[in-house]
Amino acid sequence: MRSPEDQQRVAAYGVARSRNEVLLVRASSATGVPGTWWLPGGGVEFGESPAECLAREFMEETGLVARVGNVLDVVSDVAVWDREAVRLHSVRLIYEVVVEPGSERPETDGSTDAVRWVRYRDLEALPLIPWLRDLAVTHLIPR
Numbered sequence: 001m002r003s004p005e006d007q008q009r010v011a012a013y014g015v016a017r018s019r020n021e022v023l024l025v026r027a028s029s030a031t032g033v034p035g036t037w038w039l040p041g042g043g044v045e046f047g048e049s050p051a052e053c054l055a056r057e058f059m060e061e062t063g064l065v066a067r068v069g070n071v072l073d074v075v076s077d078v079a080v081w082d083r084e085a086v087r088l089h090s091v092r093l094i095y096e097v098v099v100e101p102g103s104e105r106p107e108t109d110g111s112t113d114a115v116r117w118v119r120y121r122d123l124e125a126l127p128l129i130p131w132l133r134d135l136a137v138t139h140l141i142p143r
Helices: 050-062 120-125 130-139
Strands: 005-018 021-027 041-043 066-081 086-099 112-119
Touching: 005 050, 005 066, 021 050, 021 120, 041 050, 050 066, 050 086, 050 112, 066 130, 086 130, 112 120
Parallel strands: 005 086
Antiparallel strands: 005 021, 005 041, 021 112, 066 086
């Protein structure tokens, strides 16, 4: 077995709120974590600003136009992806987002397959991706 290759990924994600809810997307079978829920967003492409990335990813994953606000948090972690022999260092920029009125729709043939508004009190019952579970405790679940 070969040693994992070290890679780094910068991504931007958005926290869109409506009353007592937050907008989440569900990981599709195309990912290594199908069925988990996370914030809309994804990897920053070469030459793209994090805000441009987030607006693009938000439209792709939710069908909604996002106005990107201030940085809410930055999270960083390292995960080993055995099936790809990669050790991935992810740096995630988490932004406040305001969505323009519209109807959300799920992404087709992408990294997500569902989109929905989730009440804060229901977050703990969902299979959240680990980095979002930590972020939810800090920024989303009322104390």
